[in-house]
Amino acid sequence: MYFPCGSRWRRPPDVEPRNRPTDCCGTRMANPAEQAGFDRILEHLQRSRGFDFNAYKRASLMRRVLKRMHTLDVKTFEEYLDHLEVRPDEFLLLFNTILINVTSFFRDAEVWDSLRATVLPSMNGGPSRSDRIRVWSAGCASGQEAYSVAMMLAEELGMDAFRTRVKIYATDVDEEALAEARRATYSSKHVADVPPALLEKYFDRNGDVYTFNRDLRRSVIFGRHDLIQDAPISHVDLLLCRNTLMYFNSEAQARIIARFYYSVNPGGFLALGRAEMLVSYASMFQPADLKRRIFKTVPKLSARDRLMLLAQSHREDHVPQYPDYGKLRDLAFDSAADEQIVLDATGHVMAINAAARRRFDLSSADIGTRIQDLELSYRPAELRPAIDRAREERREVSLTSVRWEHGNTVRFVDVIVSPLYDDDRQLLGTRIRFVDVTSVRSLQDELRHSKQEVETAYEELQSTNEELETTNEELQSTVEELETTNEELQSTNEELETMNEELQSTNEELQTMNEELRNRSTELNSTNAFLEAVFTSLRSAVVVLDCEMRVQVWNAGATNLWGLRPDEVRRAYFFGLDIGLPVNQLQQSIKDVLNGHAYRETSVAATSRTGKPFQCRVSASALTALDAAITGVILLMEEQVRPS
Template sequence: MQATDPDFEALLAYLKESRGFDFTGYKRSSLIRRVNRRMTQVDAGDYPEYLDYLQVHPDEFTALFNTILINVTAFFRDLDAWEYLRAEALEPMIAAKPAGSPIRVWSAGCASGEEAYTLAMVLTEILGVEGFKERVKIYATDVDEEQLNEARQASYGEREIQALPPDLLEKYFEHVGGRYTFRKDLRRSVIFGRNDLVQDAPISRIDLLTCRNTLMYFNAETQSKILGRFHFALAETGVLLLGKAEMLLSHSSLFTPIDLKRRVFRRVPRLYVPPGVVFTDPPPAGAGTATGLDELRNEAFAASPLAQLALTSDGMVALSNRQLEKMFGVSSRDTGRPFRDLDLSYRPVELRRYIEQARLERRSLRVPDVEYHRGADVVHLVVQISPLSGADGSLLGVNLIFHDVTASRRLQDDLEHANQQLEAAYEELQSTNEELETTNEELQSTVEELETTNEELQSTNEELETMNEELQSTNDELQSINDQLRISTGQLDEANAFLETVLTSLQAGVAVVDPDLRIRMWNRHAEDLWGLRSAEVIGQHFLNLDIGLPIDQVRPLLRGALGGGEGESGEIRLDAVNRRGRAITVRVACTPLRPRNGGLGGDDGAIIVMETA
């Protein structure tokens, strides 16, 4: 099959639309080979037939993705590269950083997590256990949710840990039930999440980025796009570690090799424009004239009737004018702040992804039809995002212009409304003309027919008046119902606010789970106790939480509380580790969630109270 086979491209489009996996940037030869392997196993003759098979058998998606996403990883894979990375890159970089400053690491394409935990061990050896827990955050990402779930468990068999030195295995793993589990206190610094390198925004301010033998599956265009995002993600002195099959020979403007043999690269810094500097050519000789021109340019920018904002190449606010301050409240006081920290970055429209696209593609973008609610008024905007390039082609920054098109939008709406009214009036006029002609003929016929018509019209008018009165009565009833609904909604909001206040006031951590043990509520004291925010755990399975509480010992209490209508309360004291890594004793009580009708409870979920003893 050819790479441009329309049936194959239709299959890729279906995978993207139905499951969110975008394989259009992958190399066609390897993609076709792996898809054909699955087609052979399910006896599909061609791509349309296989697409039909996927629609009928949803379980086939898992097998197909596991075939396409070859998750090959291991602890300390290519040991020589890891030793060089530690001695020649990590130790000098950490020594140059201020004491106590955070260290951010990104493991892209982490698969089942061995590489992320390898990074944790290397950094712990350099910083010590306490230094690692206080300073390091490791973000491990992949597109395969099944692999991410396995990585979060941090549990490996004999085959996976064969390459680990015995001293590291004893120091960082616990041997439980024939499997080896990575230390829980260090595991809290490793954060797993889904990230598609082709579609999703990169993580920022990264000191070390590892992406090993992942780029080789993409075509050249997609590789360039991903490397541009890696360059954006890394800090000025950031280090990139790739796999043996990746050399970056054609991307020297983004990364320079520290050691090409071991595939260790350093980020090439781009031209930095200090906040507050106008993006112009260097001033000529003659300081007096240059100063006057700079003042004139700045004043012209500030007095522009269009709201404008200029950002530096690294996303810092450089310039803002008066119209922008009037519209969005962004002024010269915000100069030097990261744009992502401003409300304007996501309200009234998410601008960060458009800015990143303009920077990567080096072309202007327009964001039309943006509605901005300013008080009681609605302002319609068109946002223009333009990259600013220097004489040498380097990116100086990005300029944002907000065009207020409210007047033209209003005129357009008024014009459409006037056209609709004109068409309706013309139809009514034409209909009236026809009726007049008919009436004229009837008048010419006989006076008796006119009298009969007059009586019929009078009867019809009486029926219409009766219908109008009925409609008015119905409208009054609907208005009364609407008022009652508004009152009920207000009472419900007050009850929810009161419930949230009660849970916040409790001096114990409280979690409410549904019958499937998925968390419905997580109060502030639970956040303080375990270090997980409510937004991170809502919807998660309670038994899958990575907290310092021995979840397996809580399971019997939960089963008792969820006893199918006969739930029973119970409590237990457990030794645990709080979010600061300190050993504590926790009293855990589980109570069935009682229904309002006074039933036995348990079918609606359970309440879990966690209090330090």
């Protein structure tokens, strides 16, 4: 397996073979079988998802895949390929791990200062003009770069001009990052790099959420665009492709830059990231601010006047009057280290220096030959178009970093074709120089490569750092949540405990009351039994009425006299009873008693149960409660014995 040095994914030393080679960063190289396993993953991704990861730098790509495998605890590429095949959702997770979306508002502040100072004033359709301004943020991640340009231009042009003139195209291959960009909402942490005045002016704040100004937002158009395979956006005045090229290998970078050249308007600008360079593309872009990696397109054919100025480099206004001057000049020309050839205005060879004679196997016999008849006209580079251009445009034309194989050696040369004029600015001929840039190029390549590696590693570190920070924050919030839940549980527990205790005490109280009630009930029962016995033992009929004249007590004497049992008259209306007693004749005496007279006696003619007529004496007494209130009437009924 392949393990990045010093990273979290390093295999423990006891498992790692000792003598496996490492790359320039000290990273252990994958063995051929592992490389083949990794290739199979890339093939699978291209076949199943149509995404070509071959354009990415292999070392960092492998590191990202290993990172994902580590998360899943998958040990080999084969195992991971199986996982990718059976879990369609894994692609997105891998994609998210591979694409590093680190970005920020006004990232690298000095670059933005330079854009304001260098680019804005001279941009096609700059602030003083009314033309449209088209900007492309390629690899825009979650949109901060595009919104930064929007703010910069709105500040420069004013809101109204911005709305009518500016279109910002912001593209990325990562749909999730684009969705975030389209939302245009950021946390306070994200907007930390926005100057306070711009934050106040271009964002609406709601708590910790900052939403980018809706009016400006309308001029920013987000879309999915793959720099490897999609056609570029055209007629762009400013193209920002920052910290994105460095993820691609040099072939892919070359393809992308060639497309950028056709995308950017003449005189337009290209801004790259700190670690990204354009060393071998001098024919397309030249530095506008090299330190800040801002480049300007090389003016195309229409800018003829400016080209004329560039061609003025061969005047000999003050030739010293010295006898050996001509000889010395010829010697200097002949002994120059670069291969040099001079042609006349019609393209015939006029001079060949010693280095060129050696390198191209030429001799003085070739003087006067037409250049197109010599092999050097097409090897190592096609010279005729360059010669024609130099003559036509009256300027020096360079073919940079031309690969030149000679026997077993490979060199890189800059071929420089310079037009030569006489004092009257008449074209005399052309000089062709082959300047060896092999060592410079390999140094530049190495430098660029190491810089990009460092930058990539830094980006990864930053992204890992952010991940760690997020995880840490999540952990902290989970701990806080757990603590809160714990406290809530504890207080609920305490409440339950309290309620339990309260219930227990209520229970005890109820038990006591129950006991008391039971005692009272026993007492009442015995009192009742006693009263019952008293009523039953009385020979006279006793009837007790409540205040509503309903029968409460009907003793055995009453049953005996009138024939009805207690259960037949219980709660019956006394004046509705059909018995041998003319109950209505008792109304007055009962009323009197209820009105406060303690006692009334009435004698009425009645008929007993057996049908025997008799004179009945009815005594009515008030039934008085303990508080002296009258609660009913007691009627005592007995046969009146006539005096004999």
